[in-house]
Amino acid sequence: MAEKNKYERGGHKFPGYNKPISTPKKNKKFAVLAKQGDDVKLVRFGDPNMSIKKGQPARKKSYCARSGGIKGTNNKLSANYWSRKKWDC
Helix, strand or coil: CCCEEEEEEEEEEEEECCCCCCCCCCCCCEEEEEEEEEEEEEEEEECCCCCCCCCHHHHHHHHHHHHHCCCCCCCCCHHHHHHHCCCCC
16 A cells, blocks of 8 residues: 555555546456455456447446346446446446
């Protein structure tokens, strides 16, 4: 832990737990230092070659319906949880 309220994991500096950041040099678009209870995990999610089109209601509805059946919708340590949160599902 470098500074007060700054956490470092996997070569990234995070402003705190459960706060996603963008990852320009990795194979995923975002990373988050997720904490649930006493468990802490670095979670990467998002395709860097695609843009989030949550402003288009039809696409948002389709994504939310598609990802709702995937395991981990309520688990902060899963990539699906954070992806759905970005889409405001």
